[in-house]
Amino acid sequence: MANRSGVNFDPYVTNINLTVSNRPSFSHVSFRDMMHRARKEAILEECTRLLSERGYDAMTLDQVAEAAGMAKAVLYKHFKGKEDLCCEVMVRGLERAQGFLDGLPARMVASQRLQAFVRWVLQAQLNSDAPLLAERKSEIRHALKASEPYQLALQGLSTRLEEWIVQAQEAGHIHPGWPLLVARQMLMTRAVDPMVDALMHTQAYSHDEVVEWCVKTCMATLHASPEYLPLSQKAKPAKKSMLAVG
Numbered sequence: 554m555a556n557r558s559g560v561n562f563d564p565y566v567t568n569i570n571l572t573v574s575n576r577p578s579f580s581h582v583s584f585r586d587m588m589h590r591a592r593k594e595a596i597l598e599e600c601t602r603l604l605s606e607r608g609y610d611a612m613t614l615d616q617v618a619e620a621a622g623m624a625k626a627v628l629y630k631h632f633k634g635k636e637d638l639c640c641e642v643m644v645r646g647l648e649r650a651q652g653f654l655d656g657l658p659a660r661m662v663a664s665q666r667l668q669a670f671v672r673w674v675l676q677a678q679l680n681s682d683a684p685l686l687a688e689r690k691s692e693i694r695h696a697l698k699a700s701e702p703y704q705l706a707l708q709g710l711s712t713r714l715e716e717w718i719v720q721a722q723e724a725g726h727i728h729p730g731w732p733l734l735v736a737r738q739m740l741m742t743r744a745v746d747p748m749v750d751a752l753m754h755t756q757a758y759s760h761d762e763v764v765e766w767c768v769k770t771c772m773a774t775l776h777a778s779p780e781y782l783p784l785s786q787k788a789k790p791a792k793k794s795m796l797a798v799g
Contacts (some may be wrong), residue, residue: 579749594629595621600642605681609639609693616633636696640703643693646683647706652676654713663720664727667740671771674744675764679753685710685744714740727775736775743771 582590597783599620603612614635619624632638653673657666677683687693697703718736721727748770752763 574580584696589631590622592623592627593700595623595626596631596638597645600638601645602681603681603685604639605678606640609635609687609691612639614638617749622796636693639693640696640700643684643687643697644700644702644706646677646685647703647710649677649715650685651706651717653740660727662724663717664724666717667714667721667727668772671740671743671768672764674741675746675749675767676743678746678749679764686741687745710742711737721775730779731775735779739771739775743767 555670585692596617597707600612602615606745607616612635614625618628618639621628632641648672650670654666654670657669661669671692674683674685675686687697714737715733718727718733718740722729722731731739746767747765748767749763752766753760
């Protein structure tokens with residue numbers, strides 16, 4: 554029996570085909586461990602898709618189990634419950650984002666790296682992949698605040714973006730009047746940008762055009778002066794900000 558992730562669970566088939574990203578290595582492990590990892594990977598991939606498409610509150614474990622092609626009871630062999638599963642999915646999303654940033658060419662300047670990050674998170678949103686942040690009123694936010702792995706991963710990504718924002722401000726690519734916290738959150742919240750769905754529903758633009766319009770809107774806003782901030786705020790240099798919970 555195979556699920557949407559391309560994992561074959563036939564006990565008589567030993568050449569398991571994994572088409573999902575970040576798949577684990579199965580070398581030097583027992584067949585039982587191999588199947589255990591394959592099932593967990595399938596659960597995580599299907600939860601990633603459903604979490605992106607439906608949101609935490611609307612998604613159910615029954616839906617995840619059905620999409621992964623296994624009984625619901627199997628999910629509890631890998632995860633304590635819905636919160637535990639979704640927290641791991643969100644951590645993986647942040648790790649994938651870090652992996653993408655690690656692969657950027659060294660010749661890219663800070664503003665180009667930030668633009669590439671925005672493009673990546675927008676494409677991930679459209680492809681129902683790698684959720685990074687919870688929706689504002691989602692019940693998962695409480696679990697994420699208490700999740701040390703998620704908070705550490707979020708802190709790592711946030712620190713990296715802040716360093717590039719400061720560099721982009723010094724180079725004149727982002728207006729220095731933008732507080733560091735505001736600029737960082739403007740970039741990171743593209744992961745849950747309602748503008749993406751709104752433009753897609755108009756059917757006036759292609760997938761790639763929607764991404765580019767959203768990227769240009771975000772970067773152009775950061776390049777412009779934040780006119781509505783008090784003058785005292787505009788004069789302040791960029792400082793490292795406290796981490797905002799995703």
